[in-house]
Amino acid sequence: MSFEGSTLINWPAYSQARSELGAGFVRILGYFREDGVKSVAAIEAAMRSLNAAAMVIPAHTLKGEARQFGAEPLADLAEAIEVIARDCVEKQDTPEEALEHIVQLRPLFVETLTLLEREANPIVARKPAAGGFGRRAIPTGFGED
Template structure:
């Protein structure tokens, strides 16, 4: 048994309520996050699956930036860590990322970046815990096989504008797109999802434009 796993619920939830079990088994505030994404649970699970790797990549990039005293890249990594972690309900990670981002922005440019080795270690610990929680939550929610709520209310034009600005709100908007878009061109829809998981806004914009033209030809 994995000793690092979050504690199990004190009283087992009924088998008919796997979502309640998931809420107790993870440290992610996933239910408010899901609500902000329009209640599209299958889409939420799909994006959540790419959350751990995105966090690991950002953590690695941040470590390199801090070592090189690359202020701009460090700020960008911390800002993205903050936004992405809060998108999926990793509130502790989001709070620490915000604290470090604001401090780094305010620091004099002729001084070393104000992130200590202890804070880096704490940030890494939170990233690994959030990744563990996300992987566990994906397993719980996939096992529950819930029915997806019908319909979305966002548009490709709204998504396109956010992608052009590399705005992390694009993650939320993607999950509120009309499900019919994915049915019309599932390959492009999946490629768009994967690009968003990588936070590759340029590639996501390309696939968004393909969907807007009616799908791949």
Template structure:
């Protein structure tokens, strides 16, 4: 669970958030997964319509939520999209130069969620198998 230079996930932040939330972490991460997917779709749709105003809020929320869970790469990409959309709103121009970023958004969400799932699977405790009681299910001889 290292930090890694080009890591999609900041595992230190992930671990801190997990410790802070405690037993409800998996449930809350599930809410993040559902919400993040909706935000990505909203950003994509707003971009297709060249509607900078409608891009700002979902990009902003995706940024904040992702960074809180350690989704560093996704959070930074959403931040870039948010700031670009805000500049377009201020200059009253269409967001025309974000093709590469919008194309990366969905695959990066999928990759981030896959990393989260791998970590949760890896860190789940393996149930200990207790040896069978003497004589139980075995022929005594």
């Protein structure tokens, strides 16, 4: 599954979270990374063992944390897994129906986290204004010799 960066994150929601969390934003984003890695692994392990009950809490956690940062597609996918898992628990059924969603989960989490962390990084990669360190800038127009 591949999304364009503009559709992976609801940037106004991200900005609001950043503003509300203030100085703690980067730390809390780090918790999202840690919790997300654990949640994705737990969901995958639960799928391998066909244990729907073991999917519910990590999917619920991932859903809530993703929404906090404006990561709507990730939150929606985690919610779909949670709903399927809860239905399977109620019906005492195995969660094969969640497999197609779970296969998409890790790549979407990684792609989303990359965007969130890139946006949160205070050091933005910039192209050198001239030809680079130790290089003479090449004139690009009139009067730039």
